[in-house]
Amino acid sequence: MKTARSYNWWSYIVDMSMERKLFLVFLLIITLPLSFISVISFKSYSASIQANTIAYSEKLIDQMMDSIDDYIEDMKRISSMPAYVNEIKQNLIRSNRYYEQKQSMEGRAGTAAVAPGDMDLLLSIQRGIEENISFINNIKRGTNSVYIFDSYGNGYYSAKDGGVRLDLKQSYTYWSGQTQDSGGEATLLGTQAYTSNLQSTRYAFTVVRKILDGLWKPVGLIAVEANFSNLETQVAELDKVTHGKSVIVDQSGKVIYDSDQKLLTADISRSALFQSAAGSSGSFYDTVSGKDRLNIYSSSSKTNWKVIISIPVDELTHGVKLTRNATIGATLIIIVLALIISIILSFALTKPLTRMIQLMKRVQGGDLDVTFRVKRRDEIGLLGHQFNRMLARIRQLIQDIYRMEEQKKEAELQALQSQINPHFIYNTLESIRMTAEINDDTDAADMISILGKLLRYSTSDVSGWTTMKQELLYVRNYVELLGCRYPGRFELMIDVPDALGDYSMIKLVFQPIIENAAYHGLDDTKPQMHLSITCEHTEQKLLFHIRDDGCGMDQITLDKLNQRLRHDAPPKKSINGGIGMINVHQRIRLHYGPAYGIQVFSTPGEGTDVILSLPLREAERR
Incomplete structure (x- = not known):
C-alpha cells in the first residue's frame, strides 16, 4: 500500500507541467541548502576558518621559504664566483706565498722588518682582491658583507653600510672549522651575533666555501654574509596577514630569526613548541599564559630550516558570531528573492517551449509552412533554429522525391515509346525476312533477323x-x-x-x-x-x-x-x-x-x- 502511494506521488511529480517542475526544482535547490547552511554555520564556521587559515598559512610559509631558499641559493652562487675569477685565485696564491716566505724568514731570524717592496706587494694583493670583492658585494641585494681569506687567515673585505666584523680572526677560525670536510661545496651557517666596527651588535647568517685552485687545492676561504633586512620584511608581511608571531629555527633547534627578535641565536630544541613541531609540516594547538594558540609549521627541503607561526585562536573566531547573525538574515532575504526569481524564470523558460509545442502540433497536422521565431542564442534558441532547419530539410526532401519520381517516370515513358504495337512490328519484320529469303536476298534477310532480335530485346x-x-x-x-x-x-x-x-x-x-x-x-x-x-x-x-x-x-x-x-x-x-x-x-x-x-x-x-x-x-x- 505504501509503495503504491509513493508511486502515485512520483507519477504526479513526473506528470507536472514544466513550469511547476522548474519552480519545484528552484525551491528545493535554493531553500534547502540555504536553510541547512544557516543551521550549521555557527558550528562549522569556526572549524572552516581554522582549516582555511592552516592551508593559507602553509601556502604563505612555503612561499616565504621558497623566497629564502632562492636568496640562499643566490648567496651560494656568489660564493662560487672566485672559482671563475682567476685574478682572485692568483692574488690568494700570491698572498699565501708571501706569508709562507714571511713565516719562514721569521722562523730563521726571529723577527723581520717589512721591506718597502713587500709593502707594495701586499697593497697590490689587497687592492686586487678588494676590487673584486666590491664587485661581488654589489651583485646581490641584501648581502651585508663579503669576506675572502687566504690560507693563513688574512682577511680581505669591502663591506656595505660600514658593517664589518671586528672579530675576523675568531670568525675565520669558526668558519674554516665548519668547512673542514666540505671540499669545495658551500656551507650554510645559522645566525651569529657579532660586533661591527660601528660598535653595534648585529646578527647575520653566512654562506662559506673553500676556494680551490686549478689542482683542487684550497687557496683560501670566502664568506658571504647576509643581514636580516630580507627576513624582517618577509616575516613582518606573514605576521600581518596571519595576525600571529613567527620563529625560524634550524634543524638543531637554534633560532635563526623570530618576530620579536628576543630569541635570536637561542637554542629552543628542548621547548614544547619545537618538539611538537615534528615532521616536515603540520599544525597543532597549545596553550600559553591561559590563551589557546594555533601553531602552523613547514620546513625547507633545501636548508632544513623550519618556520613556526603561532596564531591566537581568539583572532580566528572573532567574527564568527557576527557572521552567524549576518548569515541567518541574508538567508531569509535570499530565500524570498529566490522564490520570486524562480517564478519569473520558470515562466520565461517554459514560454518558448510552449510555443514550440504548438508549432509541432501544426506540423503534425500537415502544416509545414511554420517558423519558430528565434529571439535568443541560448539552448532554446538553438533548438528553435534546428527546428526551422529540420522543417526546411523536410520540405526540400519532399520536393526532391517529387522531382526524382517525375524524372523516373519520364525516363520510363521515353523507354516505353518503343513498345508501340510490338507484335505487329515483329510479324511485319518476319514477313519481310521470309520474302527476302524467297527472293534469295540472304543479306537483307540476315539484317532483318538481327533487327528483330534487337527490337524484341529492347521492347520486351x-x-x-x-x-x-x-x-x-x-x-x-x-x-x-x-x-x-x-x-x-x-x-x-x-x-x-x-x-x-x-x-x-x-x-x-x-x-x-x-x-x-x-x-x-x-x-x-x-x-x-x-x-x-x-x-x-x-x-x-x-x-x-x-x-x-x-x-x-x-x-x-x-x-x-x-x-x-x-x-x-x-x-x-x-x-x-x-x-x-x-x-x-x-x-x-x-x-x-x-x-x-x-x-x-x-x-x-x-x-x-x-x-x-x-x-x-x-x-x-x-
Whole structure:
C-alpha cells in the first residue's frame, strides 16, 4: 500500500507541467541548502576558518621559504664566483706565498722588518682582491658583507653600510672549522651575533666555501654574509596577514630569526613548541599564559630550516558570531528573492517551449509552412533554429522525391515509346525476312533477323532487369547490324569476365553508349573504328570502360556533357526516339543511387573513354 502511494506521488511529480517542475526544482535547490547552511554555520564556521587559515598559512610559509631558499641559493652562487675569477685565485696564491716566505724568514731570524717592496706587494694583493670583492658585494641585494681569506687567515673585505666584523680572526677560525670536510661545496651557517666596527651588535647568517685552485687545492676561504633586512620584511608581511608571531629555527633547534627578535641565536630544541613541531609540516594547538594558540609549521627541503607561526585562536573566531547573525538574515532575504526569481524564470523558460509545442502540433497536422521565431542564442534558441532547419530539410526532401519520381517516370515513358504495337512490328519484320529469303536476298534477310532480335530485346519488359550476358549479346547484335550497313567499318572487342555472366542489371546501358560512339565519333579519315568494352573492379564498384578510337570531342563539348551529367540534367529525347547517354546516366542513378553513373573522357583525334560504374554485388542490393 505504501509503495503504491509513493508511486502515485512520483507519477504526479513526473506528470507536472514544466513550469511547476522548474519552480519545484528552484525551491528545493535554493531553500534547502540555504536553510541547512544557516543551521550549521555557527558550528562549522569556526572549524572552516581554522582549516582555511592552516592551508593559507602553509601556502604563505612555503612561499616565504621558497623566497629564502632562492636568496640562499643566490648567496651560494656568489660564493662560487672566485672559482671563475682567476685574478682572485692568483692574488690568494700570491698572498699565501708571501706569508709562507714571511713565516719562514721569521722562523730563521726571529723577527723581520717589512721591506718597502713587500709593502707594495701586499697593497697590490689587497687592492686586487678588494676590487673584486666590491664587485661581488654589489651583485646581490641584501648581502651585508663579503669576506675572502687566504690560507693563513688574512682577511680581505669591502663591506656595505660600514658593517664589518671586528672579530675576523675568531670568525675565520669558526668558519674554516665548519668547512673542514666540505671540499669545495658551500656551507650554510645559522645566525651569529657579532660586533661591527660601528660598535653595534648585529646578527647575520653566512654562506662559506673553500676556494680551490686549478689542482683542487684550497687557496683560501670566502664568506658571504647576509643581514636580516630580507627576513624582517618577509616575516613582518606573514605576521600581518596571519595576525600571529613567527620563529625560524634550524634543524638543531637554534633560532635563526623570530618576530620579536628576543630569541635570536637561542637554542629552543628542548621547548614544547619545537618538539611538537615534528615532521616536515603540520599544525597543532597549545596553550600559553591561559590563551589557546594555533601553531602552523613547514620546513625547507633545501636548508632544513623550519618556520613556526603561532596564531591566537581568539583572532580566528572573532567574527564568527557576527557572521552567524549576518548569515541567518541574508538567508531569509535570499530565500524570498529566490522564490520570486524562480517564478519569473520558470515562466520565461517554459514560454518558448510552449510555443514550440504548438508549432509541432501544426506540423503534425500537415502544416509545414511554420517558423519558430528565434529571439535568443541560448539552448532554446538553438533548438528553435534546428527546428526551422529540420522543417526546411523536410520540405526540400519532399520536393526532391517529387522531382526524382517525375524524372523516373519520364525516363520510363521515353523507354516505353518503343513498345508501340510490338507484335505487329515483329510479324511485319518476319514477313519481310521470309520474302527476302524467297527472293534469295540472304543479306537483307540476315539484317532483318538481327533487327528483330534487337527490337524484341529492347521492347520486351523495358522497366525490368536482365543479365550481363544478355546485355552484352544485345551489344554484339547491334554492332553486327552496323557491320551489315557499313561493312568492315566497325570492330568490337569485349573483355568482361565470364563470372559476371549472371550479374543482374538494368537493361539498355551499353548499347546507347556504343550507338553514340558509332554515330557521333566515327572518323571518316580512318578505315576502321575499334570499339571495346573492358571491366575492372574496386572494393565497392564495377567499372566498365567503353572506348572508341574515333574523332573524340573538343574540350568545350566534353565539359558541357560532363556538366550535364554532374548536375543531373533531365534527358532530352533524340530525333530517332532512342535512349541517349544522359538517359542511361539518369536511369543508373535512379536505380542504384548517386554514387554510380557515367563519366566521360575524350581527346580530339584520339577517341573517347566512357566509364560506367555499377555496384559490385547487385545481387545483395536486391
